[in-house]
């Protein structure tokens with residue numbers, strides 16, 4: 001059944017949209033979360049209209065009073081969001097006009113296209129800020145964990161094969177590096193969002209004498225020196241969705257990092273590794289097997305990364321074929337970034353909670369790292385320092401490993417005669433290398449897992465994150 005013609009744009013229509021079309025096209029069910037930004041935009045826009053003489057002081061004041069009322073109605077859950085008004089912008093305008101007739105002038109010199117672009121930019125500034133503070137909290141937790149585990153050694157892996165020993169702290173500090181780049185990416189999105197598109201109109205600005213810099217300043221779209229930042233092409237301003245892609249990408253990379261951390265910890269927590277104990281608060285049991293304590297938080301973190309990465313893909317697909325400028329397809333953009341934000345915000349906090357309560361089982365770590373094979377490379381390095389070419393040294397140690405395997409003994413237990421038969425330099429005291437402390441102390445170059453280097457990195461990050 002056709003409805004009465006739409007209140008805001010219905011002038012040229014004799015019939016309203018079909019019920020099905022209303023259900024299909026509404027966005028207020030998901031974009032109502034832009035309400036606080038939309039109200040701020042309304043406030044700034046009407047202040048600007050007053051400033052340039054398109055509204056009287058009285059009209060502006062009435063609108064601002066009305067916006068306060070609508071704002072508190074929304075906060076108290078008293079505003080009835082109507083799908084028939086399509087989106088958050090028209091719902092707010094309609095609610096306002098009902099109590100303040102002057103609000104009929106509010107949409108002067110703007111379009112929902114520049115309005116939604118402005119609301120979205122305010123959302124991105126808020127969302128990146130929020131994610132950065134969650135990530136900074138996570139960084140502090142990882143740093144505390146690393147601080148406590150500087151002398152717990154574990155095997156580092158390549159191809160999921162034990163490769164070389166590292167301290168747990170070194171492994172954890174790799175995560176700190178990853179998340180610090182995620183923070184940087186989010187901060188870049190914040191900075192790129194910090195340009196005001198309001199005044200671009202539907203696509204070609206307006207014939208009315210507006211002051212774009214006034215609105216930009218009122219909404220906080222300013223540079224470090226307080227100068228207004230205003231977008232420079234009205235068509236680009238309403239059509240581009242780079243920010244949506246950039247935000248979704250920043251979230252996607254961060255979610256991917258979280259997923260990899262989760263996978264590490266799932267392995268470490270397995271009975272086979274047994275390197276860590278997880279906090280009960282972030283694990284669940286089995287409905288059938290009473291002995292189980294499953295790392296569900298980490299598995300969900302791994303799983304949710306797929307969803308967050310998927311949002312980026314959805315946005316690319318949505319945007320890539322669109323002619324300039326605005327097309328209604330773009331209404332779907334918010335679904336993706338809201339979900340990326342919500343899920344990532346949860347993921348960062350859950351990882352924080354899980355890692356904060358995690359402890360390393362030093363006995364199990366010690367067992368795993370005591371395999372002298374992990375120091376085979378150190379033995380090759382030792383031969384190099386004895387004047388053997390690295391390629392030869394590699395070969396010699398390879399032969400020694402094969403010997404150990406055939407004799408069924410650890411690498412450092414190959415009988416002296418067998419060792420010397422492989423290479424004369426092995427007549428010297430080659431077994432000194434099979435000492436973890438020595439191996440770690442020998443790695444004090446920048447970025448290596450030597451204890452002094454770890455201390456230096458810890459101090460640097462602790463200063464950066466105020467630990």
Ligand code: ARG
Pocket residue numbers: 027031087112113116326328330331332
């Ligand atoms: N709800 C719309 C969106 O989010 C607002 C812009 C509507 N513009 C239009 N020309 N129909 O995309």
